[in-house]
Amino acid sequence: MVKLVGNWSDEWLDMSPFVVHFAKDSAKQTAYHNCTSILAARRIEARTRFGSGKNYQASPRSVCFSEIPLHHLSRLADERGPFGIGFRKEFLVARDGGPIMYAYKDTLHAMAISSLVSKAKDDPTNAVWKIAPFVDQPGDYGSTTYFFEWEREWRHVGDFNFHQSDAAFLIIPEELHSAARGFFNEAQSENTGPNYLCPFIDPYWTVDKVKAAFNEAQT
Numbered sequence: 001m002v003k004l005v006g007n008w009s010d011e012w013l014d015m016s017p018f019v020v021h022f023a024k025d026s027a028k029q030t031a032y033h034n035c036t037s038i039l040a041a042r043r044i045e046a047r048t049r050f051g052s053g054k055n056y057q058a059s060p061r062s063v064c065f066s067e068i069p070l071h072h073l074s075r076l077a078d079e080r081g082p083f084g085i086g087f088r089k090e091f092l093v094a095r096d097g098g099p100i101m102y103a104y105k106d107t108l109h110a111m112a113i114s115s116l117v118s119k120a121k122d123d124p125t126n127a128v129w130k131i132a133p134f135v136d137q138p139g140d141y142g143s144t145t146y147f148f149e150w151e152r153e154w155r156h157v158g159d160f161n162f163h164q165s166d167a168a169f170l171i172i173p174e175e176l177h178s179a180a181r182g183f184f185n186e187a188q189s190e191n192t193g194p195n196y197l198c199p200f201i202d203p204y205w206t207v208d209k210v211k212a213a214f215n216e217a218q219t
Contacts, residue, residue, distance in 0.1 A: 019065035031081030053117030071207035084171035097156035105139025164194035
């Protein structure tokens, strides 16, 4: 398995060895219920097209993650809600996921990728669709702007399947940790669902509390 830069130490707090996926509210369910559905199915469904060419039907759907440092998870929680799951970056890379690239609107490289996807808009087998979902084009688009570099986004093309033992941690509000641990233990004992034995992280914790949770899990 590939080894990536980003040791989780006091010298590397600006980087993270993990990526996270936050569940969010939908038209039919809350972020909480969407997260429990992901954890029960052990699958994050790819429902949205991203990247260059995202408006073409040939563009594949993807799952989004973020490598934002764990003591800054509140930035994402404020936008999406306090429930999610984290994996080591190596786990995502081994499944052909990875960090996205930025080709700023109207730059030469942005125009080049736009030309390539335009020529392949009716051909979902074209090799450009292996790249296009990983290339965003930040910029001003009339009455709207698109600047999300702060999310440090990673993506995986297609549904993202995993085993409960693959989870590095779960993102759950601290006041629900005990109840969640009991729920997963009961699911295992009654053979009704997976048990997540990994650490539970509150997205509003400080770096010291996050590290303490990982240290406790290793003892």
